[in-house]
Amino acid sequence: MMTLIKKLLSFLLKLVLIAVAGTALLFVVYFFNLDMKLTAAMEPLLTWFYDNKVKRDQHL
Amino acid sequence: MKDENRIGTQNLGSLYTNGRVRSRREWRGIVDTAYDFSRWLHNWITMFRVVLVKPRNIKAMFRYRWMASYLAVPMMIDRHTQGLRNEHLRICHEEQDLIVEDVAKLLDKLFRGDRRIGNDREFSSKVVLVDENEMQSVMMGFPTVVPLSREIASTYIPVLLNQRAALHYIDVAQEYGLAGDVCPMPEAEAGVSIDDDAPVLGCCAVQCNTTCDGSLMGNSVISKRLELEDGIPVFQLATPLRHREDDVQEYAAQEIRNAIAFIEEHTGEKWDWTHYFECAKRVNYATKCRLEWLEINRTDYPQVFGSNLALYTETNYMAISGRLKVFEDADRKITALAEKAFKKKRMAANEYRHRAIIWGVQSHYYMDFLVWLLNCWGIVPLTDMLSMVNTRMIAETDTPENREQAIYDIAWLTENMIMRNRTHGGYKVLLDELWEFVEEFNADMVILWEHMSCKALDGMHGMFEEKAREKGIHLVWVSHDLFDPRVISRQGVRDQINSYMRTVMNEEPVDPSLEILNDVESW
Numbered sequence: 001m002m003t004l005i006k007k008l009l010s011f012l013l014k015l016v017l018i019a020v021a022g023t024a025l026l027f028v029v030y031f032f033n034l035d036m037k038l039t040a041a042m043e044p045l046l047t048w049f050y051d052n053k054v055k056r057d058q059h060l
Numbered sequence: 061m062k063d064e065n066r067i068g069t070q071n072l073g074s075l076y077t078n079g080r081v082r083s084r085r086e087w088r089g090i091v092d093t094a095y096d097f098s099r100w101l102h103n104w105i106t107m108f109r110v111v112l113v114k115p116r117n118i119k120a121m122f123r124y125r126w127m128a129s130y131l132a133v134p135m136m137i138d139r140h141t142q143g144l145r146n147e148h149l150r151i152c153h154e155e156q157d158l159i160v161e162d163v164a165k166l167l168d169k170l171f172r173g174d175r176r177i178g179n180d181r182e183f184s185s186k187v188v189l190v191d192e193n194e195m196q197s198v199m200m201g202f203p204t205v206v207p208l209s210r211e212i213a214s215t216y217i218p219v220l221l222n223q224r225a226a227l228h229y230i231d232v233a234q235e236y237g238l239a240g241d242v243c244p245m246p247e248a249e250a251g252v253s254i255d256d257d258a259p260v261l262g263c264c265a266v267q268c269n270t271t272c273d274g275s276l277m278g279n280s281v282i283s284k285r286l287e288l289e290d291g292i293p294v295f296q297l298a299t300p301l302r303h304r305e306d307d308v309q310e311y312a313a314q315e316i317r318n319a320i321a322f323i324e325e326h327t328g329e330k331w332d333w334t335h336y337f338e339c340a341k342r343v344n345y346a347t348k349c350r351l352e353w354l355e356i357n358r359t360d361y362p363q364v365f366g367s368n369l370a371l372y373t374e375t376n377y378m379a380i381s382g383r384l385k386v387f388e389d390a391d392r393k394i395t396a397l398a399e400k401a402f403k404k405k406r407m408a409a410n411e412y413r414h415r416a417i418i419w420g421v422q423s424h425y426y427m428d429f430l431v432w433l434l435n436c437w438g439i440v441p442l443t444d445m446l447s448m449v450n451t452r453m454i455a456e457t458d459t460p461e462n463r464e465q466a467i468y469d470i471a472w473l474t475e476n477m478i479m480r481n482r483t484h485g486g487y488k489v490l491l492d493e494l495w496e497f498v499e500e501f502n503a504d505m506v507i508l509w510e511h512m513s514c515k516a517l518d519g520m521h522g523m524f525e526e527k528a529r530e531k532g533i534h535l536v537w538v539s540h541d542l543f544d545p546r547v548i549s550r551q552g553v554r555d556q557i558n559s560y561m562r563t564v565m566n567e568e569p570v571d572p573s574l575e576i577l578n579d580v581e582s583w
Binding site for chain 1: 081236
């Protein structure tokens with residue numbers, strides 16, 4: 001019984017540690033605006049794609 | 061009035077870079093930063109849950125040029141929450157996060173029905189396309205019909221997100237010979253259609269004659285493609301412009317009856333009075349809340365103002381029109397937050413120096429200008445022209461008399477669509493009522509947007525100046541070109557205020573770091 005409780009506690013501790021580490025990591029992304037810096041880097045690639053790879057029936 | 065205890069609201073300009081995005085997000089103290097972080101996370105989860113998790117939406121991302129602007133959603137929220145703390149921050153998130161979810165659902169539905177992407181024909185057969193300036197009150201009695209605006213998704217929202225989002229489409233329209241001196245908003249919408257960059261779906265479409273020559277031109281280009289190439293019939297809802305005149309109301313009501321009959325014919329659905337009156341109750345509740353916010357803004361401690369008032373009113377009043385209960389819930393929460401903040405005498409910035417009414421059609425590529433006015437110069441934007449819409453309660457009980465009245469109410473709401481209720485309708489609604497609001501709100505300043513391509517307002521320039529002089533009100537003209545920052549940049553917009561405040565008012569900025577910003581390349 002004690003072993004089971006210990007295993008459960010150990011599992012919960014790991015879960016809490018993973019949640020705390022995940023939140024800390026996300027907070028770093030949030031605070032240093034890393035999400036927007038990444039999407040800003042994606043913009044020229046998308047623009048190149050729209051200019052060169054998408055066929056359009058452009059007319060009035 | 062000053063509040064020196066706010067955390068981290070000095071030197072907001074230091075967060076700007078010369079590139080697309082800011083160097084980092086604001087530190088707002090532990091509680092407010094944690095709250096803002098939680099909302100940031102919530103919005104990313106919403107975008108993944110509604111849009112990014114579905115392969116068809118990713119396919120759309122690689123098909124439509126305007127979709128690239130949606131990369132900037134979190135930054136748009138950061139721009140509008142700049143400097144906000146406590147209840148004001150929560151009010152802003154209550155609104156913006158709901159708008160993010162609503163727009164995410166709009167995109168998802170557009171691509172679900174789009175013949176090029178999802179091609180769900182059954183769904184598409186219940187979709188009615190409505191143009192960007194269409195009051196959706198005409199859809200209040202159709203619970204099973206899906207009204208979707210392609211223009212909101214492809215031009216209106218992208219320019220809020222990215223100041224240069226419409227430039228490609230403006231250029232395309234002009235390359236095909238459309239005039240360069242019309243409003244760049246309908247011009248960009250026409251450009252999207254010409255560029256073959258609009259989703260194709262729906263069983264029919266309704267366009268409204270709002271609000272100018274450019275709008276009519278844009279609609280004609282779009283409807284030609286819809287009707288002649290895509291096989292989607294279009295109804296032209298020709299709403300009277302002299303909307304304060306009694307003798308136009310019968311005609312306006314008949315137009316609504318015709319529009320309803322058109323939608324019934326093409327969707328196979330019948331107008332549902334029970335649903336209509338449920339929506340009407342929510343429209344009235346939204347009006348009641350807005351009036352309460354405006355009442356608070358007449359005091360020394362305004363609470364729902366600036367961007368918090370403008371952007372939300374546009375969405376809730378025009379695009380929602382009582383159709384969604386979540387907006388009623390948001391109205392309730394915002395009102396509770398505003399009352400709480402008012403009791404605590406909360407301020408939304410370090411210092412309030414001037415009380416201003418914002419008039420005219422605002423710069424769309426610089427929608428967060430109102431936040432800048434507050435943080436840089438302590439000018440409180442109490443209300444704006446586009447938020448001063450209908451204040452009349454509409455019939456909300458289902459009786460035979462009210463069913464007849466309801467048609468007139470829908471017509472009234474459509475005539476009083478945002479912008480057209482002031483830019484059309486005569487001298488009184490544009491000019492006289494401004495000075496009434498100045499007195500009611502105890503304002504000492506009017507910031508008058510001069511949208512260079514808006515002929516509806518340009519003709520009254522001299523009359524505004526004459527009256528401001530007579531009343532001793534500071535009138536500051538701010539020129540812009542709505543969707544096109546190449547004509548007047550964001551700094552060009554700011555410089556007009558900076559010059560007035562330094563030379564006429566002889567004042568120094570509250571936050572000097574915001575006076576000159578290099579944000580030409582910014583989203």
